[in-house]
Amino acid sequence: MKEYFEIAKKLYAAYGVDAEQAIERLAEIPVSIHCWQGDDVIGFDGSDSLSGGIQTTGNYPGRARTPEELMADIRFAFGLIPGKKRLNLHASYAILGADRGKVDRDGYTYRHFEPWVKFAKEIGLDGIDFNPTFFGHPKMKDGLSLSSPDEPTRRFWVEHGKRCMEIAAELGKAFNKPCLVNIWIPDGYKDVPADRLGPRLRLKKSLDEILEHYDREWVIPAVESKVFGIGLESYTVGSNEFYQNYAAKKNICCLLDNGHYHPLEYVSDKIPALLAFYDKVALHVTRGVRWDSDHVVLLEDELKEIAKEIVRNDATEKVLIGLDYFDASINRIAAWVTGARNMQKALLYALLLPNARMKELQDNADFTALMNLGEEVKTLPLGGVWDEYLARTHTAGSDWYNEVRKYEENVLSKRN
Ligand code: RNT
């Protein structure tokens, strides 16, 4: 409704905020959307169950079982998400074709991902991000990959990492935008380990080998830390301190997943801490309920706080926003759309705050006025600006869910 926007614009203007400008800026912020919400993180290279201390729960009908199904679902879901989008792929989504059974993860090449590039271009995406897949594979020995004490195992996974760096360079070139390659490994121990340093030294060596040669123009390597996984409660090789120091020394990027810290540690506060030292910070935006449960991202306080740190620090090009959640208990398309739109809504919320004025109040130690202003702006009509953004980008409004229900009836419910 145009009138709603006109009123909203006036109300924001009263606080010195330009809603038109907020809309323009929002349209320029890319969000990298994970392919793995559509198929419960299974992939297409042979695994039929998830491993590595992560888990999807639920068996809502309609899981995508083939590349064709997943692409159809992504095409539909992304059509309900406005703005600049990237696709985040895992190596396990390789389309092997005639190479099935002949090449393993240490032999994947760009060719196995070319259909994804074609598809992403077809639906107008901004680029593809990439992840080596160190889980869901028989070569994980005793649950370990890059930190394995078994040399052939460690070598296999190093080779996989190297292949992924090569593939990523091609992905970057294909879109003329650098490709983020995020390294996450599940390696860890269920119970108190006898050696905590050894695995970390092996991981360090493996990472050094993977990063020995890569295309600095087109690849942005990142490392994602974690505090624990299911069945790996006592020790995680790739911990926060390990990766943060590694990234700093090697001049690569840290990836912060907001499900990967103790519950009272906030990623919103870590973003500016890292921005003081790093030129880029990558995110996995998720929602942990009591643990790293990867629930669908909702428009909650911490999400808004994360968005504020991106916007206020003028870091929309420095913070690489990616989503990482997987709920198998609800319609997977709705899960994608809800989470991605909420990320964008949170960014819009942050763009519509009187940020300069608030900073000034803080610097002048006028904390009463700061509190007052912060509370007043919370109830401004964000929805009026959001609806206008959807209209301008030709994206379905609040009735998007009706379309998802139709798709469920016509497509998803027929898969069994
Ligand atoms: C696991 C990490 C990791 C994965 C994806 C599938 O805890 O968050 O990022 O979720 O790579």
Ligand code: ZN
């Ligand atoms: Zn993650």
